[in-house]
Each structure stands twice: as structure tokens, then as C-alpha cells.
Amino acid sequence: MATGRTHRPATRSRGIPEATVARLPLYLRALTALSERSVPTVSSEELAAAAGVNSAKLRKDFSYLGSYGTRGVGYDVEYLVYQISRELGLTQDWPIVMVGIGNLGAALANYGGFASRGFRVAALIDADPSMVGRPVAGMPVQFIDDLEKIVAENGVSIGVIATPAGAAQQVCDRLVAAGVTSILNFAPTVLSVPDGVDVRKVDLSIELQILAFHEQRKAGEETGGEAVLPPVVRDAAAATPAEGRKGPDGDMPAVMPA
Amino acid sequence: MATGRTHRPATRSRGIPEATVARLPLYLRALTALSERSVPTVSSEELAAAAGVNSAKLRKDFSYLGSYGTRGVGYDVEYLVYQISRELGLTQDWPIVMVGIGNLGAALANYGGFASRGFRVAALIDADPSMVGRPVAGMPVQFIDDLEKIVAENGVSIGVIATPAGAAQQVCDRLVAAGVTSILNFAPTVLSVPDGVDVRKVDLSIELQILAFHEQRKAGEETGGEAVLPPVVRDAAAATPAEGRKGPDGDMPAVMPA
DNA sequence: ATGTCTTTGTGAACGCGTGCACAAAGATGG
DNA sequence: CCATCTTTGTGCACGCGTTCACAAAGACAT
Numbered sequence: 002m003a004t005g006r007t008h009r010p011a012t013r014s015r016g017i018p019e020a021t022v023a024r025l026p027l028y029l030r031a032l033t034a035l036s037e038r039s040v041p042t043v044s045s046e047e048l049a050a051a052a053g054v055n056s057a058k059l060r061k062d063f064s065y066l067g068s069y070g071t072r073g074v075g076y077d078v079e080y081l082v083y084q085i086s087r088e089l090g091l092t093q094d095w096p097i098v099m100v101g102i103g104n105l106g107a108a109l110a111n112y113g114g115f116a117s118r119g120f121r122v123a124a125l126i127d128a129d130p131s132m133v134g135r136p137v138a139g140m141p142v143q144f145i146d147d148l149e150k151i152v153a154e155n156g157v158s159i160g161v162i163a164t165p166a167g168a169a170q171q172v173c174d175r176l177v178a179a180g181v182t183s184i185l186n187f188a189p190t191v192l193s194v195p196d197g198v199d200v201r202k203v204d205l206s207i208e209l210q211i212l213a214f215h216e217q218r219k220a221g222e223e224t225g226g227e228a229v230l231p232p233v234v235r236d237a238a239a240a241t242p243a244e245g246r247k248g249p250d251g252d253m254p255a256v257m258p259a
Numbered sequence: 260m261a262t263g264r265t266h267r268p269a270t271r272s273r274g275i276p277e278a279t280v281a282r283l284p285l286y287l288r289a290l291t292a293l294s295e296r297s298v299p300t301v302s303s304e305e306l307a308a309a310a311g312v313n314s315a316k317l318r319k320d321f322s323y324l325g326s327y328g329t330r331g332v333g334y335d336v337e338y339l340v341y342q343i344s345r346e347l348g349l350t351q352d353w354p355i356v357m358v359g360i361g362n363l364g365a366a367l368a369n370y371g372g373f374a375s376r377g378f379r380v381a382a383l384i385d386a387d388p389s390m391v392g393r394p395v396a397g398m399p400v401q402f403i404d405d406l407e408k409i410v411a412e413n414g415v416s417i418g419v420i421a422t423p424a425g426a427a428q429q430v431c432d433r434l435v436a437a438g439v440t441s442i443l444n445f446a447p448t449v450l451s452v453p454d455g456v457d458v459r460k461v462d463l464s465i466e467l468q469i470l471a472f473h474e475q476r477k478a479g480e481e482t483g484g485e486a487v488l489p490p491v492v493r494d495a496a497a498a499t500p501a502e503g504r505k506g507p508d509g510d511m512p513a514v515m516p517a
Numbered sequence: 518a519t520g521t522c523t524t525t526g527t528g529a530a531c532g533c534g535t536g537c538a539c540a541a542a543g544a545t546g547g
Numbered sequence: 548c549c550a551t552c553t554t555t556g557t558g559c560a561c562g563c564g565t566t567c568a569c570a571a572a573g574a575c576a577t
Contacts, residue, residue: 026462031449051449058564061564075523104370204286206376207442211281216345303556315535
């Protein structure tokens with residue numbers, strides 16, 4: 002079984018759909034804001050607006066957690082904050098290690114949003130000896146040789162990878178071998194992990210490319226006619242051996258056989 | 260229409276499903292790696308493994324782009340790189356502005372993955388006067404008052420927001436008013452935008468919380484029995500007025516009426 | 518207590534995405 | 548030219564997620 006799983010394997014734990022789980026942090030953030038303003042209760046409509054989702058979806062999401070909420074009134078903000086926090090496992094704190102303290106890693110380490118909710122950066126790890134010992138976010142960078150020891154001693158089960166792409170899989174393997182079972186990957190690579198290990202990836206470049214696609218589509222629609230360029234027949238450009246992509250832009254004639 | 264749309268409005272442009280669009284950059288990356296190794300052709304099975312997806316899914320994805328690929332052989336790597344690049348709009352280059360040059364913003368500006376594929380950082384913008392003029396990633400930071408001018412002069416249609424949460428909506432509004440129609444948001448806030456503007460968000464905290472959920476679930480399953488805690492009845496904790504959340508952890512008795 | 522009004526919780530329908538499984542297409546060898 | 552083998556392209560079925568629409572539940576006023 003060489004090519005390990007990268008997808009979430011199914012994950013509907015007790016029946017809470019994955020899509021719902023992904024929205025719970027959103028609700029929690031909106032609720033926390035309300036809580037800080039001492040708002041006692043909130044309706045599904047209001048909260049949905051604050052979280053940017055459909056109100057029916059929000060109610061259904063909450064129904065998976067149980068029947069909180071009072072008809073005719075809405076939801077008790079504090080109570081809901083507690084329930085969602087508990088459901089997400091944020092009532093305990095999670096020690097995490099971050100591997101790869103370059104530009105991005107250092108920025109993430111300094112990012113307050115990390116420690117804010119139940120997460121505690123237990124260690125920063127890098128492979129560059131000249132980096133070791135230097136303080137980043139008030140914490141000395143440690144050498145990668147100690148990775149296993151650090152994970153074990155701190156009981157770390159969540160790791161963040163912010164290394165270059167080339168090192169990511171190797172670091173991932175070591176983290177998993179050391180006992181880490183959840184990985185947040187910022188390196189632009191597909192990670193292979195054994196079953197039982199969750200990987201979530203954050204890729205800036207991919208997000209931009211998706212935006213570019215929609216942007217191009219919008220630009221095309223504006224100019225009308227020739228905008229939505231038709232499929233291109235294969236043989237036309239198959240002639241571009243191993244060097245193509247030099248035509249201006251929307252070249253290559255149409256004609257789709259069948 | 261106060262609460263603008265945050266979701267992708269439908270987006271199946273010419274019929275290319277959103278899920279497929281989101282995978283195209285993945286394929287492109289895998290193909291580029293093959294291209295650099297001068298691999299001439301690749302089968303759907305191999306490419307799917309490299310991209311971490313199902314091979315049938317990959318073939319179906321490609322079928323939306325048209326019928327490239329030769330039965331019995333596979334896909335021409337160079338040709339496919341070109342087609343996907345064109346479909347994603349990467350044959351032109353996209354000037355982008357980045358607003359908020361703090362820790363994260365600076366790291367993103369330095370991140371090579373940005374400029375690599377058709378994207379060009381046209382300007383770095385910040386609201387802190389002490390930041391203005393300082394070079395970041397070989398480019399002087401500009402003051403936020405010039406935002407509109409910068410966007411207009413450079414023909415920017417994609418903006419990246421890396422400001423604190425409090426400033427994000429304000430910056431977003433100015434970007435949109437200036438003509439930006441795609442936004443990549445790193446600030447932990449829900450942005451309201453008018454129709455026609457796409458927003459994608461990247462939230463480190465949310466990703467970690469999702470991992471924590473699964474992590475807690477795994478830990479619960481290991482210890483067996485009491486792990487999957489049953490739904491909690493409302494009234495038990497409804498007594499916690501506006502101050503609750505102090506119980507140890509898995510307190511509150513079960514009992515679900517109906 | 519009764520009626521009205523607000524808001525939740527959810528049944529049901531619909532649409533999208535996924536993956537299986539296979540026929541068709543083309544390459545390759547004799 | 549025919550047979551065989553590989554790999555694509557896709558019809559189909561299934562399951563998940565979203566949304567509508569409404570009955571039930573409770574608050575609140577009379």
C-alpha cells in the first residue's frame with residue numbers, strides 16, 4: 002500500500018457530517034464575537050448572516066449536535082459557545098509542533114490566531130542548523146534531529162508542516178512515525194499518509210489559480226461573443242512537442258469532432 | 260442587500276464543475292513535475308496517484324476540458340500542461356495587490372509560489388505609515404491611501420487581504436470599489452461582497468479546529484466505551500446564564516427526550 | 518387559559534460529486 | 548489485415564449536502 006490516503010476517509014463520526022464540522026469553527030467565531038458584546042441570545046437568522054451561511058443550513062447543523070435553542074427565542078450564545086467548543090475538542094488544549102521555520106513558518110508561529118483557541122505551540126523545528134536556537138515568537142527553534150523526542154515528550158498529536166515541498170513528505174513520515182495523527186500541510190505537495198492520519202492542506206498558489214479561473218471567465222463573459230472559447234481539437238496543438246505555450250492567448254482553431 | 264454573498268454563486272461556467280476546477284491546479288502541479296523530468300506521456304492511473312485522487316475522477320475531470328488523451332497510451336504531458344494552464348487562465352499574467360504587510364503578509368510576499376505561475380505581485384500595501392517605503396520582498400510598501408490609484412494603474416483584478424480581522428471588511432470594500440473582483444482573504448472574518456465578486460478564504464485557525472475535532476474523535480474511539488459522548492439535554496446547562504463553561508469537560512448527563 | 522406570533526427542528530426533494538464497471542478506441546505485434 | 552492488449556471516456560447508480568417549506572413548540576399578551 003504505497004500510495005497512502007490523502008483524503009478524509011469518511012469521518013462522519015457520530016453522524017456529524019464533515020461539511021457541518023467544517024462550519025462549526027465559523028459559528029464559533031461569530032458566537033464568540035456576540036459573547037464579547039454580551040449578547041444573550043441569537044436567532045438562527047442573525048447568526049447565519051454573521052457566519053455567511055443559509056439559516057436552514059445552520060439549524061440543521063446544530064440539530065446534529067442535539068437540540069439546543071428555544072423556539073420563538075433563538076439560541077443561548079454562551080451555551081452554544083460551550084457546546085461547539087466541546088464538540089470541536091477545544092476545551093482541552095492541543096500541543097502542536099511546527100516544522101519548517103522559514104518565512105511562512107515564522108509568520109505562522111507569530112500568528113496569534115493559533116494560540117487563541119486551545120492550541121499551544123509546543124515547539125518550533127527546523128533543519129537549518131543556523132536557525133537552531135534563534136528565538137522565533139519568543140521560543141527557541143529546535144533541531145530536527147530531536148523531532149521524535151519533542152513529539153513524545155509533549156504528547157503532540159497535531160503537526161504543522163511549513164517546509165519546502167521537497168522536504169515535506171520526509172518530515173511527514175517522521176511526524177507520523179513519532180505518533181502525530183493530524184497534519185496541517187502548507188507545503189505544495191500531496192502527502193501520503195497511512196490510514197488513520199488526517200491531512201489538511203493549505204495552498205496559496207492553488208487558491209489563486211482557482212480565482213484566476215473565475216476571473217478569466219468573468220472577463221470572457223463581458224466581451225461577449227468569442228469569450229467562452231470552445232474546446233480545442235487535440236491534434237492541432239499536439240504538434241507542440243515539448244515546448245508549447247507560446248501562442249498569444251486564445252489561439253488554436255475550434256472544431257470538435259464528436 | 261446588506262449581507263452580501265460570500266459563497267461561490269454557482270460557478271459551473273461552461274459546465275466545468277467547481278470541484279473539478281479546484282483539482283485542476285493539483286493536476287497541473289503534478290504534470291509540471293513530470294514535464295521537468297521530460298516524461299512524454301502519463302496514464303490516468305499514474306497521474307491520479309501523483310495528484311492523490313481517484314483515476315476515474317481524473318479522467319472525468321479531463322473530459323470536461325475536452326477529449327485529450329490517447330486510448331492505450333495516456334495523456335501527452337506537455338499538451339495537457341498547456342491546456343490546463345489555458346483553462347485556468349495562467350497563460351496571461353495576473354497582477355495582484357496584497358494589503359496588510361504584517362508577519363503573514365510579508366511571508367506571503369516572499370513566498371515564491373506566488374509569482375511562479377502567472378501571478379505577479381504588483382504592489383504591497385499597508386496602513387501603517389512606519390511600514391511605508393520599507394522594502395519587502397524587494398519591493399517598497401505603499402500607503403493604503405493610494406490603493407485605488409494602484410489598482411487602477413496596474414489593472415489589478417485580484418487582491419489578497421492579510422490585514423487584522425478588524426480592517427478586513429473595510430479594505431475589502433475599497434478593493435471592490437476600485438475594481439477588484441476576486442479576493443483571497445487570510446483575515447479571520449466573513450467578508451460581504453456584492454454579486455460578481457469571488458472570495459476565497461484561508462483560515463489557519465479553522466483548519467486546526469477541524470483537525471482537533473477528528474483528533475478528539477480518534478482519541479475517544481481508542482478508549483472505547485464512554486468515548487462517543489451522547490447528546491446533552493438542553494435544560495441541564497440552560498441554567499448557566501451567561502457565564503457557563505466551567506465544568507471540567509465531559510460533564511452534563513445524557514437523556515435525549517425525542 | 519386561550520390565542521397569536523416568533524422561531525426552531527426536520528421531512529422531503531433536488532442537485533452535485535464520486536466511483537464502479539464497461540464498451541469503444543487506438544496501439545502494437547504477428 | 549487481424550488479433551490482442553492497454554487505456555480512455557462515460558453511463559449509471561449511489562450517497563452526501565443543500566434548500567424549501569411547514570408543523571410543532573414555546574414565548575408573550577390579553
